[in-house]
Amino acid sequence: MNLFYIEHNTGSLNKSDEFTLVGQEAIHASKVLRIKKGNSIMATDGQGNLYKGEVVSVSGNSLRAIIEENSFQHSPVPEISIAIGNIKKRDRLEFAVEKAVELGVSKIIIYHAGNSEKKNVRLDRLKATALAAMKQSLRVWYPEVAEEKNLEYVLKTNREQKILIADEKLDPDQINPADFSGNNKILYIVGPEGGFTDFEMSIIDTYDCKRFSLGSYRLRSETAVIAIAALSGLTSF
Amino acid sequence: MNLFYIEHNTGSLNKSDEFTLVGQEAIHASKVLRIKKGNSIMATDGQGNLYKGEVVSVSGNSLRAIIEENSFQHSPVPEISIAIGNIKKRDRLEFAVEKAVELGVSKIIIYHAGNSEKKNVRLDRLKATALAAMKQSLRVWYPEVAEEKNLEYVLKTNREQKILIADEKLDPDQINPADFSGNNKILYIVGPEGGFTDFEMSIIDTYDCKRFSLGSYRLRSETAVIAIAALSGLTSF
Numbered sequence: 001m002n003l004f005y006i007e008h009n010t011g012s013l014n015k016s017d018e019f020t021l022v023g024q025e026a027i028h029a030s031k032v033l034r035i036k037k038g039n040s041i042m043a044t045d046g047q048g049n050l051y052k053g054e055v056v057s058v059s060g061n062s063l064r065a066i067i068e069e070n071s072f073q074h075s076p077v078p079e080i081s082i083a084i085g086n087i088k089k090r091d092r093l094e095f096a097v098e099k100a101v102e103l104g105v106s107k108i109i110i111y112h113a114g115n116s117e118k119k120n121v122r123l124d125r126l127k128a129t130a131l132a133a134m135k136q137s138l139r140v141w142y143p144e145v146a147e148e149k150n151l152e153y154v155l156k157t158n159r160e161q162k163i164l165i166a167d168e169k170l171d172p173d174q175i176n177p178a179d180f181s182g183n184n185k186i187l188y189i190v191g192p193e194g195g196f197t198d199f200e201m202s203i204i205d206t207y208d209c210k211r212f213s214l215g216s217y218r219l220r221s222e223t224a225v226i227a228i229a230a231l232s233g234l235t236s237f
Numbered sequence: 238m239n240l241f242y243i244e245h246n247t248g249s250l251n252k253s254d255e256f257t258l259v260g261q262e263a264i265h266a267s268k269v270l271r272i273k274k275g276n277s278i279m280a281t282d283g284q285g286n287l288y289k290g291e292v293v294s295v296s297g298n299s300l301r302a303i304i305e306e307n308s309f310q311h312s313p314v315p316e317i318s319i320a321i322g323n324i325k326k327r328d329r330l331e332f333a334v335e336k337a338v339e340l341g342v343s344k345i346i347i348y349h350a351g352n353s354e355k356k357n358v359r360l361d362r363l364k365a366t367a368l369a370a371m372k373q374s375l376r377v378w379y380p381e382v383a384e385e386k387n388l389e390y391v392l393k394t395n396r397e398q399k400i401l402i403a404d405e406k407l408d409p410d411q412i413n414p415a416d417f418s419g420n421n422k423i424l425y426i427v428g429p430e431g432g433f434t435d436f437e438m439s440i441i442d443t444y445d446c447k448r449f450s451l452g453s454y455r456l457r458s459e460t461a462v463i464a465i466a467a468l469s470g471l472t473s474f
Binding site for chain 2: 095100136218220230
């Protein structure tokens with residue numbers, strides 16, 4: 001089953017209303033998947049709405065459908081964000097974003113850490129990866145991907161959230177699962193390859209962050225991101 | 238910090254004993270990392286022994302060191318194995334193997350499922366990936382990677398283990414965390430892209446397997462593997 005994305009804001013639609021796929025979504029549907037008039041398709045607006053519709057017209061880069069069924073899902077609670085220091089290897093960063101979204105993370109922030117290598121973030125590509133992962137996992141909330149200039153900015157602009165920092169220097173026995181629940185919005189911060197600088201550590205100390213450990217073994221940054229996503233997203237475990 | 242692998246079986250060594258890196262390990266140490274006589278290095282035999290040694294000689298493809306410190310870690314309990322249906326895209330399979338080992342999985346089995354596309358498994362490459370992940374995460378137990386011809390063979394040859402099957406058709410509310418503990422050896426089985434065939438389901442029913450769900454969203458096979466590895470490996474969470 002394929003889930004398509006309605007990229008323009010339509011508000012919530014109801015049965016018998018019409019939605020339109022445009023651009024790449026329409027081209028993928030018509031040219032690659034050969035969806036035709038009369039076929040049923042699933043689509044989401046990334047705002048919690050899921051539609052099942054019957055295709056009524058297909059042109060080159062536009063596909064219209066009439067809604068047969070509609071449902072709404074509230075956004076995930078807690079809302080999980082993960083901030084990760086920029087990773088040198090792009091495929092590893094893309095993989096982290098893809099897996100985090102599949103596992104239910106709402107927002108991924110890539111920040112330029114003191115120990116990050118100077119490297120451009122291909123934000124357009126990461127956003128496309130995140131959107132594909134949303135569709136792949138049949139989720140209906142558009143995942144955010146953002147870039148921030150440094151760790152301090154991440155901390156400063158997310159003060160209202162519960163902030164948890166993965167700290168490989170922490171004794172693994174100090175993990176307290178209670179730290180992970182009871183908050184509506186949680187931001188996990190993963191250090192860059194090479195760890196935080198002393199300056200970053202001193203900034204962290206001025207904010208109300210809790211530290212936690214992902215165990216006594218050394219994990220790559222992207223592994224830490226995916227592990228946090230699994231542990232926080234699959235809460236029913 | 239780099240961890241090197243001593244590939245020949247030496248048995249447990251003690252202080253003042255000597256170990257030797259050969260082949261790629263020695264070349265990587267001497268040519269890439271430019272390790273020289275007098276430097277300290279860390280090495281493991283993949284059998285639980287961790288050595289710190291002082292390099293006493295470096296030649297083209299051999300590096301000898303005298304042990305200054307040694308320690309031993311028991312193999313992980315429970316011992317986690319994950320079986321995964323062969324994945325078409327090699328980079329996704331390699332990523333699953335790498336992350337599973339980083340997160341503490343002892344053995345990965347790639348089986349040819351009814352819905353797997355016929356594609357060779359590059360077992361040599363996957364073993365190299367697993368070994369690199371062992372070293373990266375500073376683990377000291379050599380991770381196994383195996384290929385099996387089908388699901389039935391996996392079930393038949395692992396009867397002594399607790400077998401848990403990720404079943405996307407299961408009601409997510411049926412998850413019982415108790416299923417995951419209290420066993421010394423656990424084998425998780427992840428279905429291929431496209432799910433199990435009816436024939437495979439009928440075979441599963443003849444074995445004493447427990448089914449569990451990874452939630453109500455659709456996860457790629459490699460995501461399921463990594464999520465299981467995180468959830469089972471980071472047990473102190």
